[in-house]
Amino acid sequence: MDHQPRTTDSSEEKTTVTDEQTTMIDFGPTAQRVTALLSGVTDEQLSAPTPCGAYSVADLLDHFMGLALAMRQAAEKTTSAAGPAPGQGSADRLDPDWRQELPRRLDALAVAWREPSAWLGTTEAGGVTMPAQMMGIVALDELVIHGWDLARATGQPYDCDPRSVETIIEWLAAVPDEERPKELFGPMVPVPADASPLDRAIALSGRDPGWRA
Numbered sequence: 114m115d116h117q118p119r120t121t122d123s124s125e126e127k128t129t130v131t132d133e134q135t136t137m138i139d140f141g142p143t144a145q146r147v148t149a150l151l152s153g154v155t156d157e158q159l160s161a162p163t164p165c166g167a168y169s170v171a172d173l174l175d176h177f178m179g180l181a182l183a184m185r186q187a188a189e190k191t192t193s194a195a196g197p198a199p200g201q202g203s204a205d206r207l208d209p210d211w212r213q214e215l216p217r218r219l220d221a222l223a224v225a226w227r228e229p230s231a232w233l234g235t236t237e238a239g240g241v242t243m244p245a246q247m248m249g250i251v252a253l254d255e256l257v258i259h260g261w262d263l264a265r266a267t268g269q270p271y272d273c274d275p276r277s278v279e280t281i282i283e284w285l286a287a288v289p290d291e292e293r294p295k296e297l298f299g300p301m302v303p304v305p306a307d308a309s310p311l312d313r314a315i316a317l318s319g320r321d322p323g324w325r326a
């Protein structure tokens with residue numbers, strides 16, 4: 114079957130629809146935004162708290178390292194039992210070369226999810242198997258929300274391309290509080306009716322958009 118994609122482009126985003134009507138989202142803008150934050154992280158900030166539970170900045174960076182690798186392999190359908198899992202981030206495990214290695218992993222993640230085959234069938238990450246399109250949305254959610262976590266923890270501005278934010282809002286809003294995995298999300302946080310889309314996404318993930326270090 115021919116799976117050649119059709120694409121629509123704008124200055125900030127690209128959405129691709131395969132012949133099976135599988136919506137593909139370009140991770141590039143979000144991955145680049147996270148990469149841009151890394152140069153603003155100082156060594157002194159590695160032990161600082163983040164909006165992500167008990168994670169320090171170093172814990173969060175280690176989580177990003179595992180996440181980027183595991184979700185790239187999920188796109189490539191190359192995950193094995195011996196492969197990496199996103200798992201808990203740990204400052205003790207953080208690669209000393211993270212400033213150079215994490216941008217490479219984020220770029221490879223974005224490249225992998227640009228392949229139409231990444232969004233078809235099922236795939237696995239962290240011991241969980243699900244439809245590949247859902248896994249792509251989970252990976253996108255992790256990038257967007259944890260990017261915000263890192264920005265707030267290190268006092269940096271943060272924004273996100275509208276298509277990515279719209280996608281994760283739709284996904285997060287569809288899951289009632291009582292069905293949300295407690296290890297992944299806190300209770301939804303109320304926000305004003307005029308809250309920005311990014312603030313809405315952050316609140317739906319169980320974080321306070323007003324959080325400051």
